[in-house]
Amino acid sequence: MSNLSIKKRKGKLINRKFVLFICLLLLIIGFFSAGRFLVLSESPKQADVIIVLSGGQGRVEQAAELYKAGYAPYIILSNAKESTSKSGDMLQTALNLGIPPDVIYTENAAESTYQNADFTLPIMKEHAFQSAIVVSSEFHMRRVKLLFDCVYKKSEIELTYLGSLSGYNSKRWWSDRKSRETTFNEYVKIFGNTFGYNGPEAKSTLDQIKNWFR
Numbered sequence: 698m699s700n701l702s703i704k705k706r707k708g709k710l711i712n713r714k715f716v717l718f719i720c721l722l723l724l725i726i727g728f729f730s731a732g733r734f735l736v737l738s739e740s741p742k743q744a745d746v747i748i749v750l751s752g753g754q755g756r757v758e759q760a761a762e763l764y765k766a767g768y769a770p771y772i773i774l775s776n777a778k779e780s781t782s783k784s785g786d787m788l789q790t791a792l793n794l795g796i797p798p799d800v801i802y803t804e805n806a807a808e809s810t811y812q813n814a815d816f817t818l819p820i821m822k823e824h825a826f827q828s829a830i831v832v833s834s835e836f837h838m839r840r841v842k843l844l845f846d847c848v849y850k851k852s853e854i855e856l857t858y859l860g861s862l863s864g865y866n867s868k869r870w871w872s873d874r875k876s877r878e879t880t881f882n883e884y885v886k887i888f889g890n891t892f893g894y895n896g897p898e899a900k901s902t903l904d905q906i907k908n909w910f911r
Contacts, residue, residue, distance in 0.1 A: 732870030735883050737838035738860040744769045745826040746802075749787065750813045750833040750841065751776035757787050759861035760832045761794040769830060770800060773820055775813040777803035810840060810886075811895035814848035821854055828855040835860030836867065836879050840887050844895070 747769045749760040760772055777787045784790040791801055802820050807813045810833075821829065833841050838860040845856055866876040 728871075731884070732836075732865070732867035732876065732880055735837075735839045735880065736835045736860060736865070736867045737842055737858055738835055739857050741766075741768050741830055741859055742857055744828040744830045744855075744857060746771040746773055746821070746824075746828075747830045747832060748773045748775060748813075748817050749791075750810065750831070750837070751779040751781065751787060751807065753834040753837070753861075753863055754781055755861040755863055756832050756834060757781055757790045758794065759859070761791065761796055763830060763832070763859070764796060764800075771802065771824075771826070772796060772800060773802045773804070773817050773829075775804055775817050776807040778805045809895065810837070811844050811848070811890070813841075814845045818848060818852060818854075821852070826854065828857075830857045830859055832859050832861060834863040834865070836863060836865040836883060840883060840890060843887065844890060 741763055747760045747763050749756050749772060751774075757774070763769065764772055772791065774787045774791065779786055781787050782790045784793040788801065788803055792798060802824070804816045804820060807816045820826075831841060831845055838858050842856075842858050845858075849856060864875070865879055866873060870876040870880045
């Protein structure tokens, strides 16, 4: 075998090892940064309304803080009938936190993040709101932005995304069961939403995907 052939084989082997090293490095980086990628929270700024999504504690409380700080004069509660605290559902929680009833708009039909976006958009248009602060749990915000940006993209409504604290450990998501399950669930849902699985009809399909890995 010629020296040239030997050099070519060695070169190919080195290239393969380099590609394998890069892939392994990306997997390690992806693993350790998976939790931090999910968390998205922008700096609050003045808006026409605050949109609060159902599904977790601390969200209505975060919206109440923003309202009292003067960031927006109105609040929209998406799926307001859902229980979120010892005070009761989202609406009752907001009222108990001192939010006046005449500044609260509600919808009670949303059963998914996609529908949170889809069902609040008509309310925004009805009242001529041109900007909103969207509030949900911090681990949920990456997917919230994905879906709200999609639904609102032709509306010319400016959205700011702000996450409320939930106890999710984004830096060491693998260290406790709740954070592990939250991370896995969010990535499965992001994957499903990206390929068009939106709304409550997609939940059974996504649950099946999650069960494959359990």
